[in-house]
Amino acid sequence: xxQAASPIFSREDWQKGYxxxxxxxxxxxxxxxxxxxxxxxxxxxxxxxGQLDINGEKYGHPFDGDGMVCAIAFxxxxxxxxxxxVKTPEFLAEKKAGKILYRGVFGTQKKGGWLGNIFDLHNKNxxxxxxxxxxxxxxxLWEAARPYALDPKSLDTLEQESFDGKLGAGQVFSAHPRxxxxxxxxxxxxxxxxxxxxxxxxxxxxxxxLSVESEVKVSGFCFLHDFAYTPNYRIFMQNPVSFNPxxxxxxxxxxGECIELKxxxxxxxxxxxxxxxxxxxxxxxxxxxxHCNAYEENxxxxxxxxxxxxxxxxxxxxxFREIDFDKVIAGQLWRFTINPxxxxxxxxxxxxxxxxxxxxxxxxxxxxxRYAYVGAIAQGSGxxxxxxxxxxxMQTGKQEFHSFAPRGxxxxxxxxxxxxxxxxxxxxxxxxxxxxxASHNRSDLVILDAxxxxxxxxxxxxxxxxxxxxxxxxxxxxxx
Ligand code: CO
Numbered sequence: 269x270x271q272a273a274s275p276i277f278s279r280e281d282w283q284k285g286y287x288x289x290x291x292x293x294x295x296x297x298x299x300x301x302x303x304x305x306x307x308x309x310x311x312x313x314x315x316x317x318g319q320l321d322i323n324g325e326k327y328g329h330p331f332d333g334d335g336m337v338c339a340i341a342f343x344x345x346x347x348x349x350x351x352x353x354v355k356t357p358e359f360l361a362e363k364k365a366g367k368i369l370y371r372g373v374f375g376t377q378k379k380g381g382w383l384g385n386i387f388d389l390h391n392k393n394x395x396x397x398x399x400x401x402x403x404x405x406x407x408x409l410w411e412a413a414r415p416y417a418l419d420p421k422s423l424d425t426l427e428q429e430s431f432d433g434k435l436g437a438g439q440v441f442s443a444h445p446r447x448x449x450x451x452x453x454x455x456x457x458x459x460x461x462x463x464x465x466x467x468x469x470x471x472x473x474x475x476x477x478l479s480v481e482s483e484v485k486v487s488g489f490c491f492l493h494d495f496a497y498t499p500n501y502r503i504f505m506q507n508p509v510s511f512n513p514x515x516x517x518x519x520x521x522x523x524g525e526c527i528e529l530k531x532x533x534x535x536x537x538x539x540x541x542x543x544x545x546x547x548x549x550x551x552x553x554x555x556x557x558x559h560c561n562a563y564e565e566n567x568x569x570x571x572x573x574x575x576x577x578x579x580x581x582x583x584x585x586x587x588f589r590e591i592d593f594d595k596v597i598a599g600q601l602w603r604f605t606i607n608p609x610x611x612x613x614x615x616x617x618x619x620x621x622x623x624x625x626x627x628x629x630x631x632x633x634x635x636x637x638r639y640a641y642v643g644a645i646a647q648g649s650g651x652x653x654x655x656x657x658x659x660x661x662m663q664t665g666k667q668e669f670h671s672f673a674p675r676g677x678x679x680x681x682x683x684x685x686x687x688x689x690x691x692x693x694x695x696x697x698x699x700x701x702x703x704x705x706a707s708h709n710r711s712d713l714v715i716l717d718a719x720x721x722x723x724x725x726x727x728x729x730x731x732x733x734x735x736x737x738x739x740x741x742x743x744x745x746x747x748x
Contacts, residue, residue, distance in 0.1 A: 276652055276655070276673050277674050277677070278706075280706075281677070282653050282677055282706070284704070284709060284734070285704040285706070285736060285737050286320055286588075286736060286737065287320070287736065288319040288320050288333075288736065289318050289319070289733060290319070292351055292352045292353065293349065293350070293733070294349070294422075295349055296349075297346075297347045297713075297731065299730040300728065300730070301725075301727065302724070302725060302726055302728060303345065304345045304347055304715070304729070305698070305726060306344065306345050307687065308342045308684065308698065308715070309343050309745065309747060310341075310342060310743055310745040310746060311340065311342070311743070311746060311747055311748045312340045312341075312682060312684075312713070312743050313337060313401065313406065313741050314337070314338045314339075314399065314679070314680075314702060314735070314740075315335055315395075315396055315398055315399040315741060316679070316735070316736060316738025316740075317331070317332070317334060317335065317336070317394070317737075317739075318333065318336020318396075318735075318736055319333055319334040320333045320736060322367055323366050327368070328372065331372070331396070331739075333736070334353055334354070334359050335354040335356075335395035335397070335410065336351060336352070336353045336396070336736075337352060337354060337399050337408055337418060337423050338350070338351045338702075338735055338738075338741075339351070339420070339423060340713055341747050342747070343747045347729055350423055351423070351735070352418075352422070352424065352425075354394075354396070354416050354418065354425055355424075355425035356392075356393050356394070356425070358393060358394075359394075371392070393410055393412070393416075394410055395408040395409070395416045396408075396410060396739060397410050398445075398740035398741065399740075400454065401420060401744040401746065402445075402447075402474075403475050403476020403477070404476055405429065406419070409441065409442070409443040411440060411441075411442045411443040411444075413428075413441075414428050414429055414437075414439060414440065415428070415429045416429065420748045421748045431476075432477070434479075438460075441456055441470065442457045442458060442495070443739075443740065444494040444495065444558075445472070446496070446497040447630065448497065448633060449633055449635075451474075452473075453472065453473055453474065454471075454472040455469070455470070455502070457469050457470060457492070457495055459490050463488075465485070465486050465489065466483060466486075467483070467484045467485075467486060467490070467492070467538075467540070469483075469544075481542065482542075482543065483544065484538075484546045486538060486546070491507050492504050493556075493557045495559065496571055497562065497633065498563055498569060499634055500541060500542060500564060501539050501562070501608075502540045503539055503540075503559070503569065503606075504538040504540075505536075505537060505538075505556040505573065506536040506537070506538050507554075507579070508530045508533035508535050508553050509527050509528060510527070510528050528579065529578050529579040532553070533553060534550040534551060535550070535551050535553055535555075536548050536549065536550055537571075539569070539606070549606060549608070549612075550613070551613040554575040554576060554577060555575065555576040555577075555578060555580065556574065557574065557576075558573065558625065558626060559571060560574070560601065560626035560627070560640050560642070561626075561633060563632075563636045563637065567607065567608075567609060568605055568606060568607050569605075569606040569608065570605055571606060572602070572603050572604075572626065572637075572640060572662075573602055574599040574600065574624055574626055574642070575601075575602045576597050576598070577597055578597050580599075593651045593653070594650065596651045598621075598650075598651045599623060599624050600617055600618075600619060600620055600621070600622065601617070601619035601642060602616065602617055602618060603615065603662075618660060619642065619658060620649075621644050621667075622644065622645045622652070623645070623654075623658060624642070624680075625643040625654075625680035625681065626642040627640070627680070627683055628641070628683065630685065630743075631685070637694070638661060638662050639659060639694055640659075640660045641658070641683055642658050642681070643657065643658075643679070643680060643701075644657070644658040646671045646672075653677050654678050655672050655674075655676060656678065657701055657716065657721065659695070659699075659721040668721050669721075669722065670716055672705075672714075675707045676704065676705055676712075677706070678701050678704075679701060679703075679738045680701070680738070680739070680740055681699045681701045682700045682701070682741060682743050683699055683718060684698045684700055684743050685697040688745075696718070697718050698715050698726065699715075700713060700715055700716075704734055704737065709734055710732065710733055711733070711734045712730050713728075713729040713731065714727075714728050715727045715728075
C-alpha cells in the first residue's frame with residue numbers, strides 16, 4: 269500500500285468531505301490569511317452535490333447528490349459567501365417526506381430492492397453539475413434535463429429554464445457549455461437517446477437567446493458528458509460504451525451501472541462542422557469525461573483531454589466512501605492531433621499523474637493555449653483523491669504542482685485573469701480552488717498566483733463550514 273509507506277492522506281479525512289451540508293448561509297468571510305487582491309472583482313459560482321443522504325439514508329453515488337450552489341463575490345479586497353440548494357420539485361418532495369423517493373442515475377435506488385424500483389424510470393434531476401451566468405441568468409446545469417434558473421444574488425431557485433419555450437419539457441441542455449470569449453456566446457449541446465442518438469448544438473447569445481446551430485444523428489447509445497469547441501468544429505469523443513437497459517428496467521441496477529465499455533472497440537471522435545456535417549474518426553479505446561480545450565492549427569485540430577483506460581464505474585452495492593484507490597483507474601491528460609483531411613489521429617501523453625478537471629484561461633477557449641490547470645493527486649503515481657493543482661506548460665513541457673496533502677482535498681480549479689487586457693501573459697491571473705481542510709473540518713477558498721503556482725497562496729479564505737466535494741463552476745466579472 270502506498271499510504272503505509274508515505275501518508276499522503278487518510279481515508280477518514282477524505283470521507284469527511286462527503287458529509288452532507290445542511291445549512292444555507294450568507295455571510296462576509298472574515299477569517300482570511302493573506303490579502304484578497306484589490307484587482308480581483310467578480311463572483312465565483314460553484315455547483316456540486318451538497319446533500320449525500322436523507323436522514324442518514326445514503327445516496328449510492330456522489331453524482332446523485334442534490335445540487336448546492338455556492339457563490340463567493342469579491343470586491344474591494346473583501347469576499348461574501350452564499351449557498352443554497354437548487355429547489356427542484358424532487359428535492360422539495362424528498363425533504364418533506366424525509367426519505368429517498370427517486371432513483372439516481374449513477375448509484376441510488378429506492379428502498380425495497382428490485383421490487384421497489386422496477387419500471388420506475390423517473391430519475392431525479394439533481395441540478396448538481398455546473399453553474400454558469402449568461403444573458404442575465406444564472407443556470408444550474410445537469411446534463412439529462414433542462415437547466416434551473418437561479419437568482420444570481422440570493423441563489424433562490426426561479427424556474428426550469430426553457431429559453432423562451434425553445435427547449436421543451438423532455439429536452440436537455442448539457443452541463444458542459446463552452447464560452448467563446450471572442451463573441452461572448454455560450455455553446456452547449458443536448459443528447460436525446462434512442463436507437464439513433466440525436467445531438468443538438470445550441471448557441472446561447474450574450475442576451476440569453478438560444479438558437480439551434482445543428483442537429484446530428486449518431487447510431488447507437490452515446491455517453492457524451494462534455495465537448496470541445498473551436499471556431500469551426502464542435503468535437504465529441506464517442507466513448508465505446510454499450511447500455512444494457514434490462515437491469516435498469518427490472519429495477520436491479522441504476523442506469524449508470526448498466527454502462528459497459530465495449531471490449532476492443534475503438535473510441536470515435538465526432539467532428540461536427542458549423543453546417544452540421546458529421547465526420548467520424550477512430551482512435552484507441554479510452555473513456556473521456558472532460559476535455560481541457562481544443563484549437564485549430566495548420567488544418568489540424570489539437571485537443572487535450574483527460575482519458576481513462578476504461579469506464580470508471582463503481583461496483584454495485586458498495587459504498588463509494590470505501591473504494592480502494594489502488595483499484596481505481598487513473599485519468600491522465602493526453603493530447604490528440606486530429607487531421608480531418610487525412611483522417612488521422614495522433615496522441616501523446618502530457619501528464620501521467622492521475623488528474624481531473626482540466627481548465628484554461630477563458631480567452632483560450634477554442635484558441636491556442638499554452639497553459640492548462642488541472643486537479644491532480646499528490647504523489648507521482650498510483651491513484652488517490654485529488655489533493656494538488658497542476659500547472660502544465662504545453663510549450664516547454666514543464667509541470668508544477670501545488671499540493672494540499674496530507675489533509676487538504678481539492679475540487680476543480682478555476683483560472684481568473686488578472687485584467688481584461690488581451691495582450692497580458694496567458695498565466696497572468698489567479699487559480700481559485702475550494703480545498704476541504706480535514707484538520708479543521710471546513711473548506712478554504714484558496715487563491716494561487718498562477719505565475720507562482722508552487723508559492724504560498726495569495727490568500728486563504730476560511731469558510732465557517734465545509735463544502736462537500738463539488739463538480740464544476742465558473743467565474744463572472746459581475747459582482748453579486
Ligand atoms: Co463534468
